Amino acid sequence: MAAFSDFFQHLYLIVTPTNFALLMGTVLLGIIFGALPGLTATLGIALLTTVTFSLDLPIESAMVALMGVYVGAIYGGSHPAILLNIPGTAAGAATALEGHRLCQNGRGGETIATATVMSFIGTIFGVLAMLLLIPLLTKLALQFQSTETFLLALFGVLICGSLTAPDTVVKGWVAGLFGMLLATVGMDPIHGFQRFTFDLPALADGIKPIPVILGAFAIPQIIRAMQKPKAPDAPALKLGSLMPKLSNLKRHLKVTIRSGLIGVGVGSIPGVGEDIAAWLSYDTAKRTSKHPDEYKEGSLEGVVAAETANNACIGGALIPLLTLGVPGSPPAMMLLSAIMLYHIVPGPRLPEQHPEFIPQMCAILTWAAAAMLACGSLVSRISVHVLRVPPPILMGFVAMFTVIGSYAFDFSLFNVWLMLGLGLIAWAMEETGYPVAPLVIGIILGPMAEENLRRALIDHGGSILPFFTRPIAIVFVILILVSIFFKRRSPNTATSETTSS
């Protein structure tokens, strides 16, 4: 257990006043990044890389700053998701689904507190995986050829469709397909052929997820909040306690462990990120729940599953990054560049060349998780007051942020127009019983599904046999068939007549 003793040593060595202050500052910054629509963990790490590098910080301090933003940003998305039903990411949409309903039922405080604690536990799961499971998870990552990656992406879109459909399940899949359709616009991922661009130069590079996320989640919410002075969707003022309940932790212990494992596993697969992890773990939790009826009113269990998994993803994503030099998610990609700027090249030789680096990263991640727990509890005391702001003022700000958020992604106003147009479509979809979350997950996973499907087929000369002969592929094929044909006891469909908004 040399890894552990090194880890504990670094846990102690990292804590210098500078690092501590840096950690608190960057975690706070990260939470703000995660909470504001359109600003992502990737952007946060990118910005801070420039800062840490030009300040000539030593590598530990730089990593402290970057991991602080990373952990903070992944967690920060849960605040607007729970309080306003405006998730900043596709991963946050799973949290919003249960969390916002809880908030409307006056349990917003408890939900945020639980999300905070679970994000902490999830991150710690990631640390444990980095300490104990590196060889195993590296092997897992290498099992994923194009065939498996395609099936995982397809599965992600399908379960999101089935889980969010308020009417019939087919409508959920339609939304997912629509998202995947938007993803085909622009240059195709294999040949570079221009599709569905209508000769608009702005579409040549395709439709990016951020304007779609903002359009799909924020615009309908703005329209609805303004439609009725006291809309039924207006958040309840009652918050409940802001302290997490110990009994809750005990009650959801099994879900927590399972979600942590799912998060770590999904995170370690290159190119797959927090969004699939959150939906996969939410799906598993709902499917195997002992209290399925809770999901009607908003289930804490669902929030626990989604939040634990998306933070556990961080540690998971670091594993292929450190051992193979292949980042597991977009923010990890940015982190790779930052590490290389410090003359450390992640790869198979990292453990012998820089034996201190992995335990050090584990220690930093642990402290970042602790800082997130502390800052998160503080921030939630402030952020819940958002609900007391009159909706016209609050929504005015949200609107302003969605505009600059969709612009900031690649500095083009076209994305703002796209966001507004899609927002109107998303609103119409929700009114007619089509969920919007699958649309978002569809546009994120669409390119991954397409690229890997086509490549898998090219690779095997057009044969679909490998989908049924490779062991991990078979598992996914079975899961997909079950999710399509197995009639679930869906509380959503059962109550479609009674819920209306």
Next chain:
Amino acid sequence: MIEEKPLRKLDVLTGGALGLLGGAIIAGALQMPIGGTYGGVDNPWYASPAAMPLLIGSALLACALTIIFQAVKRGGHLGLPNFLNAFWKSSILTLDAARGAMAWGSLLVYALALQLQPFASLSYPLRRIGATDLLADSNGLNYILCSALFLLAFALAFLRPSGRFPSLRYIAVLSAGSLVAAVLVAWTFSELLRVPLP
């Protein structure tokens, strides 16, 4: 979401629209290069750019048919013209719908203002009298003024939906607040976060 009965009627329409979309995608995909080679690489249908649009189009078509079938089974197709007429009056020509349209429309105007930059030229005289940074930047100044006006208009339009005309003092407070907020946001993004303003 709307109630069960009108929803089934609308399903017939949304299903039909989706079916058309699916068909259009398949038609569009068939225009793409399929077969032969592309870029020196073999290009059978499964490797061609058309593969995914074909699959998505067919799946959309299948889903659309399922939705229409389910709706028709519950009588969704009966009396559709009458229903639409009534739906138009009861759901679309309402104050609520107008307020929603106004919210969306105000965003549209805001985006248009950012695109056309009506206040950009104001930065020139400001620069002459020694303004620096944000105010000297035509984008920055335009962004601040547009955003402040948007926040003010949004708040004024929705804050007192049924009340009397707001007092001058009230408007002054709101204007000052909007301006301060816009400057803060602009400064945070352009200076702190290094995001160029629209």
Next chain:
Amino acid sequence: MKNTLFRLVAGLTLSSAALFLSGCGPASNSAETDSWPTKPITISCFAAAGGGTDLISRMVAQAMEPELGVKVNVINRTGGRGGAAINHVWSRPRDGYEWGGFSESVIPASVLGITETTTKDWAYFMVAGAPGVISVAPDSPFKSLEDLVAALKANPKSVKAAAGLTGGLWHTKLLALEEAAGVQFQFIPYKGSQPSQLAVLTQEVDVVLTSISEQAELIRGGRVRPLAMVEMAPKELDGFGTIPAAGVNYPGLSALPVGQFLGFALPADTPTDILARITSAFEKIMQDKELISYCDEQLLDLMGIHGEESLAMTLKAERVWTWKLHELGITVKSPADLGIARP
């Protein structure tokens, strides 16, 4: 207790102050003087954060700051397959404050319909570039490039090869190798170098052709085994040994004079005194210790090429590369229409 609390508060204040200061940079002076530069410079990098182009842009920015005495920022404008950055820099006034962080893949951008500008419109500053290497999995039956060629001669298209995107630099190199050796691979496209390399690790493909700097750690760690440099010269890799050059047995490789270069560019019609100022700073930063040691570690060959020399290199590469892509049928515009002569 009091002491620690004080230190904590002081630390927090300091760090936030540091964050703010670094964010603001030196206050820009609006007084109009003749001495360029007077305000911050922006490098618009056309590749996403994390890649070689991005890292070199950041290195250049870091090294240029003390030389020019102003802040140099890097922004990744990745839209439009790089067109966003190229067109943004092109549309700006010619005052030398907007640079493009480019790599060799800017060369075919015109025929791919990404930009209106061609190579002659830009003044390139090439910092460094890495040679290409072809590798296999460690347990592969191919012990040398000759084994591989023999297997392909016996059974065309029996070996699956990954080399980034269709029409990209490494794919073009693979095509050059195919022509020089008279064989055909089964090319499987991936989105970039890292996914291509991963495909060898997961055994989805048999060989991979990417840059030596991207493969170095995998080679030293024994995850992939290099067969040959797809260049005219061999390469010494410490921790492994010498990798032979494919150009020795297959001299036809030299027909394609395209190699990687990472660096930056300004519009060629930028005022000459500004370009001269940048050139002298560029020559100084090529001596920068940090930059040199970074390139050394990344196995990037330092180039330091600018002016006439870089223009001649890129023009030659443009002719060969754009016409090659045109032959393959993946161009949007004909190089002839853009005034690019057939090689």
